[in-house]
Amino acid sequence: MGEPYLTSKLQGFGTTIFAEMSALAVATKAINLGQGFPDTDGPDVVRQAALDAITDGRGNQYPPGPGVPELRVAVASHQHRFYGLEVDPDTQVLVTCGATEAVAAALLALLDTGDEAIAFEPYYDSYAACISMAGAVRRPVTLRPPDFALDVDALRAAVTPRTRLILLNSPHNPTGKVFDREELTAIAQVAQEHDLLVVADEVYEHLTFDGVEHIPVATLPGMWERTVTIGSAGKSFSFTGWKVGWATGPAPLVAAVRTAKQFLTYVASGPFQYAAAVGLALPDEYFVEFREDLQRKRDCLAAGLERVGFEVFRPQGTYFITADISSFGADDGMAFCRALPDRCGVVAIPNVVFYDDVDAGRPLVRFAFCKRMRVLEEAVDRLAGLRHEGSAP
Ligand code: PMP
Ligand code: GLN
Numbered sequence: 001m002g003e004p005y006l007t008s009k010l011q012g013f014g015t016t017i018f019a020e021m022s023a024l025a026v027a028t029k030a031i032n033l034g035q036g037f038p039d040t041d042g043p044d045v046v047r048q049a050a051l052d053a054i055t056d057g058r059g060n061q062y063p064p065g066p067g068v069p070e071l072r073v074a075v076a077s078h079q080h081r082f083y084g085l086e087v088d089p090d091t092q093v094l095v096t097c098g099a100t101e102a103v104a105a106a107l108l109a110l111l112d113t114g115d116e117a118i119a120f121e122p123y124y125d126s127y128a129a130c131i132s133m134a135g136a137v138r139r140p141v142t143l144r145p146p147d148f149a150l151d152v153d154a155l156r157a158a159v160t161p162r163t164r165l166i167l168l169n170s171p172h173n174p175t176g177k178v179f180d181r182e183e184l185t186a187i188a189q190v191a192q193e194h195d196l197l198v199v200a201d202e203v204y205e206h207l208t209f210d211g212v213e214h215i216p217v218a219t220l221p222g223m224w225e226r227t228v229t230i231g232s233a234g235k236s237f238s239f240t241g242w243k244v245g246w247a248t249g250p251a252p253l254v255a256a257v258r259t260a261k262q263f264l265t266y267v268a269s270g271p272f273q274y275a276a277a278v279g280l281a282l283p284d285e286y287f288v289e290f291r292e293d294l295q296r297k298r299d300c301l302a303a304g305l306e307r308v309g310f311e312v313f314r315p316q317g318t319y320f321i322t323a324d325i326s327s328f329g330a331d332d333g334m335a336f337c338r339a340l341p342d343r344c345g346v347v348a349i350p351n352v353v354f355y356d357d358v359d360a361g362r363p364l365v366r367f368a369f370c371k372r373m374r375v376l377e378e379a380v381d382r383l384a385g386l387r388h389e390g391s392a393p
Contacts, residue, residue, distance in 0.1 A: 059273055
């Protein structure tokens with residue numbers, strides 16, 4: 001018995017884990033290392049650009065459907081500056097209401113009823129829901145710890161005559177894995193052999209650590225023409241509430257995504273589009289410092305979780321650390337996360353919700369480290385209490 005009024009396409013999707021866990025954090029006054037949002041805002045100059053746009057009356061009324069020209073030009077310049085891609089701002093860029101809408105519009109535009117979409121699990125929660133809303137079927141390919149490496153044989157085995165596209169997320173939420181060139185080359189080969197499209201969710205493109213390079217799959221030979229690449233101002237400039245995202249790719253693919261996007265929000269976030277354009281034009285130092293700051297936070301939380309006794313899978317990118325709870329005598333991450341606020345005043349996300357193979361995800365939990373250092377330290381102090389309890393959920 002599902003929800004009585006809900007279409008079969010959305011049965012079982014319920015409330016997102018992020019909403020559930022953020023509500024739990026508020027109710028229990030716990031430290032929220034669940035939902036991935038920074039607890040400090042992004043650069044002043046970007047914030048000021050939004051205030052100026054509102055004051056000057058730019059974007060207060062519906063912006064153009066594909067996005068304001070300033071932002072489309074800025075996205076194209078950014079793709080050229082960082083990746084050497086030549087992108088036409090008029091036909092190859094689409095501004096969206098966050099990356100969430102770009103993902104939804106891409107999947108609704110590109111998948112027909114009964115088509116199959118391959119996604120690497122654990123996968124971001126909106127992927128499964130959007131594939132289902134498109135009337136399509138997801139085919140998961142599991143990434144396994146400790147390094148969540150691509151299993152090329154499993155990828156090949158997941159391809160069927162109904163496969164339409166591969167949904168790739170790198171840097172990868174929730175594991176923090178960054179797909180390397182060899183893995184991307186294997187994905188590109190499979191895509192080209194079977195004439196598949198690729199939807200590349202690269203919202204964490206600037207958040208890689210230890211000198212690890214983010215490689216957009218669209219830069220690989222033969223891939224630009226079959227790839228829609230997605231970015232997010234929320235992630236790159238730490239204003240997750242503004243909901244400015246974008247999709248880039250060859251004109252026919254972007255046109256298809258635009259057709260679906262028109263009937264979702266039509267347009268969104270007018271003044272914030274101007275501000276995102278200012279963000280994308282920030283000098284290289286901004287991106288370097290941003291990454292270094294986050295790397296320090298990753299190091300702090302990773303070391304803290306290890307001290308407390310978690311097995312930590314050190315992320316190469318994103319906001320997130322995945323850890324295994326087995327060392328606490330527990331194996332049910334969902335029960336563990338639901339009990340954690342009461343046990344020690346910290347909220348985390350159970351990775352199992354991102355898996356079809358629930359056994360693979362059961363003992364894994366995700367902690368966000370995009371928080372102030374003292375908040376992370378306090379969270380680790382609280383989690384240390386787990387060591388002194390017996391085993392529990
Ligand atoms: N993709 C991934 C992998 C994400 O983690 C998120 C959420 N932050 C999004 C897409 C959505 O991004 P936005 O907030 O720009 O909609
Ligand atoms: N992307 C964020 C995360 O993974 C959550 C965004 C949301 O709540 N939809 O934590």
